[in-house]
Amino acid sequence: MAKPSKIYSVLFNKCPQCGEGDFFITKSAYNLRNFDKMNRHCPNCGADFVPEPGFYQGALYVSYALYVAFMVIYFLIFVNLFREYLDYFLISIIPILVILTPLFYRMARRTWLALFIKPASSKERA
Numbered sequence: 558m559a560k561p562s563k564i565y566s567v568l569f570n571k572c573p574q575c576g577e578g579d580f581f582i583t584k585s586a587y588n589l590r591n592f593d594k595m596n597r598h599c600p601n602c603g604a605d606f607v608p609e610p611g612f613y614q615g616a617l618y619v620s621y622a623l624y625v626a627f628m629v630i631y632f633l634i635f636v637n638l639f640r641e642y643l644d645y646f647l648i649s650i651i652p653i654l655v656i657l658t659p660l661f662y663r664m665a666r667r668t669w670l671a672l673f674i675k676p677a678s679s680k681e682r683a
């Protein structure tokens with residue numbers, strides 16, 4: 558078994574505990590019918606992906622942080638490299654954010670769960 562890490566599980570749609578089972582049922586964020594369908598438990602180790610009702614409301618803050626971080630980086634690239642085309646920043650930001658929405662939605666949920674579940678390799682408590 559590969560060494561599970563939180564970064565790996567967040568980026569590659571894996572269970573934060575074992576790093577093996579899939580978090581969302583589909584690998585692609587752009588499968589429009591199923592991109593938001595999660596496994597209730599890890600298919601590999603059985604970790605509970607929904608520890609309590611409304612657990613993923615907190616993922617809202619992660620998703621907000623992802624959008625802000627993305628927009629700041631995108632803006633800084635424009636200001637530094639394409640200053641004379643700054644209009645295009647405003648024109649392009651909305652469609653880009655729409656396209657990124659499923660990606661950030663999924664990443665936010667995985668990040669939020671990873672904050673609360675320890676990778677199995679680091680479990681020392683009895």
Ligand SMILES: [Zn+2]
Pocket residue numbers: 572573574575576577578599600601602603604
């Ligand atoms: Zn697992």
